[in-house]
Structure formats: structure tokens, C-alpha cells
Amino acid sequence: MPRPSRASPDRILAAAAAEFARRGYSGARVDRIARRAGVNKAMLYYHFRSKQALYRTILGRVFRLAGERLQAIASSGLTPDAKIDRVIALIATFVRDHDFFPAIMLREIAERGAHLDRDTLAAMAVLPQSVARIVQEGVAERRFRPIDPLAAYFIMLPPILFYLAGAPIRKALSDRHVLNLPSIGPEAFVRCLQQSMRLALASTAQAPAEEQT
Amino acid sequence: MPRPSRASPDRILAAAAAEFARRGYSGARVDRIARRAGVNKAMLYYHFRSKQALYRTILGRVFRLAGERLQAIASSGLTPDAKIDRVIALIATFVRDHDFFPAIMLREIAERGAHLDRDTLAAMAVLPQSVARIVQEGVAERRFRPIDPLAAYFIMLPPILFYLAGAPIRKALSDRHVLNLPSIGPEAFVRCLQQSMRLALASTAQAPAEEQT
DNA sequence: GTCTATACTTCGATAGAC
DNA sequence: GTCTATCGAAGTATAGAC
Numbered sequence: 001m002p003r004p005s006r007a008s009p010d011r012i013l014a015a016a017a018a019e020f021a022r023r024g025y026s027g028a029r030v031d032r033i034a035r036r037a038g039v040n041k042a043m044l045y046y047h048f049r050s051k052q053a054l055y056r057t058i059l060g061r062v063f064r065l066a067g068e069r070l071q072a073i074a075s076s077g078l079t080p081d082a083k084i085d086r087v088i089a090l091i092a093t094f095v096r097d098h099d100f101f102p103a104i105m106l107r108e109i110a111e112r113g114a115h116l117d118r119d120t121l122a123a124m125a126v127l128p129q130s131v132a133r134i135v136q137e138g139v140a141e142r143r144f145r146p147i148d149p150l151a152a153y154f155i156m157l158p159p160i161l162f163y164l165a166g167a168p169i170r171k172a173l174s175d176r177h178v179l180n181l182p183s184i185g186p187e188a189f190v191r192c193l194q195q196s197m198r199l200a201l202a203s204t205a206q207a208p209a210e211e212q213t
Numbered sequence: 214m215p216r217p218s219r220a221s222p223d224r225i226l227a228a229a230a231a232e233f234a235r236r237g238y239s240g241a242r243v244d245r246i247a248r249r250a251g252v253n254k255a256m257l258y259y260h261f262r263s264k265q266a267l268y269r270t271i272l273g274r275v276f277r278l279a280g281e282r283l284q285a286i287a288s289s290g291l292t293p294d295a296k297i298d299r300v301i302a303l304i305a306t307f308v309r310d311h312d313f314f315p316a317i318m319l320r321e322i323a324e325r326g327a328h329l330d331r332d333t334l335a336a337m338a339v340l341p342q343s344v345a346r347i348v349q350e351g352v353a354e355r356r357f358r359p360i361d362p363l364a365a366y367f368i369m370l371p372p373i374l375f376y377l378a379g380a381p382i383r384k385a386l387s388d389r390h391v392l393n394l395p396s397i398g399p400e401a402f403v404r405c406l407q408q409s410m411r412l413a414l415a416s417t418a419q420a421p422a423e424e425q426t
Numbered sequence: 427g428t429c430t431a432t433a434c435t436t437c438g439a440t441a442g443a444c
Numbered sequence: 445g446t447c448t449a450t451c452g453a454a455g456t457a458t459a460g461a462c
Contacts (some may be wrong), residue, residue, distance in 0.1 A: 008445080024323070026240030030438060045439065103323040110237070110316040112381040118391055125392045146238040148397050151405045154376045163364075163373035178331055179338045184361050192364045196413035209462060221427080243456065257430060258457065 009047045011037040015059050018213035025115050026109050060120045069125030070188030074130045087195050092190045095164050102165030130155045144201045163189050219260050222260045224250040230271050234313035273333045280339030287343045287403050293351030298407050304373050305403045317379030342365045357414045
């Protein structure tokens with residue numbers, strides 16, 4: 001074997017994820033994906049039925065993986081506060097390992113799930129569900145102020161996705177000498193968001209009966 | 214005139230905004246835009262040089278308008294707290310009048326401004342700049358806790374954009390019987406986000422010298 | 427300003443040899 | 445499993461009459 005560090009299907013998936021993230025479903029070109037993967041189009045269509053099937057495979061995988069990890073946090077024995085901290089940190093870590101994730105997520109919201117099937121949509125929906133479950137428990141235990149669980153999800157997750165997805169355009173603004181937006185690093189942003197969420201969710205009447213181990 | 218409630222260029226712009234929001238730059242079809250506008254392609258190309266020119270016109274307009282309104286709030290005599298409240302309310306109002314805005318914004322972040330020229334990029338950059346200015350003042354006056362101004366922008370704006378842009382996909386999830394995510398209305402979400410931001414930004418040592426009129 | 431018809435290009439997908 | 449060559453559909457843009 002002339003040094004395929006990964007098998008073809010994996011190389012195709014990786015190339016496709018990058019292409020879909022950068023250009024979107026319609027803007028992505030099958031030729032470019034094949035070339036980046038070091039295969040030709042026929043090979044690509046041999047492993048995947050169609051451009052759409054390739055897209056769904058990628059999104060299904062990433063949503064299921066992220067969903068599993070979120071559910072693991074939600075089901076852990078941590079306090080709601082600690083769970084929220086972990087969720088925010090998890091997303092940042094997850095994006096470090098799957099840098100295509102934020103752009104794809106932003107695009108798919110805007111696309112209204114147009115290219116997805118039921119299963120993939122369901123996998124995507126696990127994200128808000130898991131976070132909402134954590135918040136709901138926190139509110140029930142009076143550790144969080146009364147707040148709509150889904151609203152809390154939308155206050156917590158989009159910032160980190162937007163911030164990470166926005167790095168390239170901030171760099172473009174700077175490179176093209178349009179403007180320099182001095183932005184802090186991902187780790188600092190994570191800490192800032194974690195603290196903001198602690199403050200935003202904290203029950204005004206201090207948490208009752210601290211029954212931690 | 215056989216009842217063109219608006220002139221052709223305006224009708225084309227409106228149709229194009231809807232198409233670009235729903236399908237993205239690459240997914241948008243000039244034929245569809247022309248048909249929705251009630252003109253033909255030749256007419257469209259008579260008024261606008263190209264698909265790209267049409268796109269830039271729309272984004273330039275909407276970013277400049279939003280930027281002006283944000284700067285008006287930033288330059289007003291309100292307290293930083295009140296300014297933040299107004300900014301959040303403004304975005305919601307703005308989206309009510311320009312329903313294509315959230316999807317286009319999400320897409321353009323993911324696109325890294327690929328289809329934009331310097332002017333349009335600069336107009337887009339006014340949004341974070343205005344908000345960051347407000348936060349910076351609030352921190353300087355010790356009314357806000359010490360927080361990175363751009364980070365505060367990313368904690369404040371993406372939630373409302375995401376929430377509003379996500380309404381269609383939530384409806385799709387519900388219509389296709391995948392899942393019902395019970396979400397509160399836009400007004401309730403605005404109030405929730407406003408309160409969350411007040412809590413997240415509040416200086417721990419109560420605001421000093423309340424010197425309001 | 428408005429239309430019909432069409433030129434030119436690109437793209438997703440496949441046929442068929444090896 | 446892998447390749448070259450190519451088909452047919454769809455897309456942007458324009459020519460030219462009115």
C-alpha cells in the first residue's frame with residue numbers, strides 16, 4: 001500500500017467535512033472533495049451513493065458523537081452547575097477535534113435541515129434536549145433561577161459555536177486590512193462564558209441544602 | 214402600471230433576500246429570484262450586474278442599517294445597562310422587519326465573508342464594534358464586571374440570532390414528527406436574554422455613584 | 427424597461443476497462 | 445477497489461427584438 005495513512009472512506013469523509021464546512025452543501029464540489037481525499041470521483045461514488053448520502057453520513061456521525069457525550073454529562077452525578085461548566089468545555093474540546101463542526105452547525109440551522117433525513121434530524125435534536133434536561137433539573141432543585149430550559153440552551157451554546165466559527169472571518173478582516181478585532185483565545189472565551197452562565201443561571205436565593213459528597 | 218406595488222429593483226431585492234437566506238449564496242438560483250420577483254432573468258441582470266452584485270447589495274444595505282441603529286444606541290445618553298437592553302430588543306425588532314437577517318448572518322459567518330468586498334465586510338464589522346464599545350464603557354465605569362468587550366458581544370448576540378434563525382427548523386422537527394421542542398415566543402426570549410445579560414454583566418461590587426438624571 | 431431564446435460553463439453521476 | 449472518459453441536467457449570463 002503506497003502510504004494511505006487512512007482508508008479511502010475515512011479520507012473522503014474528512015475531506016468532505018472540510019469542504020461542506022467551508023462552502024456549504026450547495027457550494028461544495030464533489031470534484032474538490034475527491035481531489036482533497038486523493039481519490040477520483042468514481043471512487044467517491046463507489047463508497048458513497050451520492051453527495052447527499054455523504055453529507056448525511058458526516059452530520060449523523062458528528063451529531064451522534066456530540067449527543068452521546070452531552071448525555072453522558074447530563075446523566076453524571078455532578079451538580080447542575082458543574083454540568084453546565086462541563087458542557088461548555090466539552091463543546092470547545094469537541095470543536096478542537098472536529099473543526100468543521102461550528103460552520104456546519106450554523107449552516108444547518110440556516111438550511112432548516114433541508115438536506116437531512118429523520119434520523120439525522122433526530123440526532124441533531126439530542127443537543128438541545130440534553131442541555132435542557134440539565135437546566136430543568138437545576139431549576140427543579142432550586143439551584144438555578146426559574147428559566148425556560150430551551151431558552152437557556154440558546155443562551156449557552158450559540159456563543160461558543162459562533163465564537164469558534166467566527167475565527168476565520170475575523171482573520172480575514174485582519175488579513176485584508178479591513179479591521180482588527182482583538183479577540184481572546186478559545187480557552188479564555190470558554191472561561192468567560194462559563195462564568196457568565198454561572199451568573200446568569202444562579203438562583204438568587206442561594207442554593208439550598210448543599211448536599212454534595 | 215398593472216399593480217407593481219413596488220418597483221422592480223425593490224421587488225428583486227426582496228425576493229433575493231428570501232432566496233439567499235433560505236438557500237445560501239451557492240444554493241440560491243437566479244431563476245427562482247426572478248420568478249418570485251415577478252420579472253424574468255434578463256430584467257434582473259438589467260438592474261443588477263450579477264448574482265454576486267445582488268448579494269453584496271442586500272448584505273451591504275442590511276448591515277449598514279443595523280450598524281446605524283446600534284451606533285445610535287451606543288452614542289445615546291443611556292446607562293450601559295439600558296443600552297444592552299436596547300441592543301437586544303433592537304435585534305429582535307430588526308429581525309421582525311427583516312426576517313432574512315438571522316439566516317444570512319449565520320451563513321456569512323460560516324462562509325468567512327467569501328462573497329463580500331471590503332466595504333460590505335466593514336459594514337458587517339460595525340456590529341461587534343458598537344456592542345464592544347458599550348461594554349467597554351460599562352466596564353470602565355465599573356457598572357459591569359471586568360469582561361472582554363468582544364467576548365461579551367459573542368455572549369449577547371448569537372443567542373438571539375440563533376434562536377430566531379432556528380424557528381423554522383424547530384417547526385420542521387415538529388411537522389415531520391421528529392420531535393417537539395416546546396419553545397417560548399420571541400418576546401419572552403428577548404426578556405429572558407436581557408435578564409441573563411444583566412446578571413452576567415453586573416459588577417459584583419454594586420454600581421458606584423448612581424448619577425442618573 | 428421588458429421580453430424570448432440561447433450561448434457557454436459547471437456539476438453530479440455513471441459507464442466500462444483494468 | 446481503482447481508474448479515464450463522458451453524459452445529461454442545471455446554472456449564470458447575454459444577445460437582440462420590442
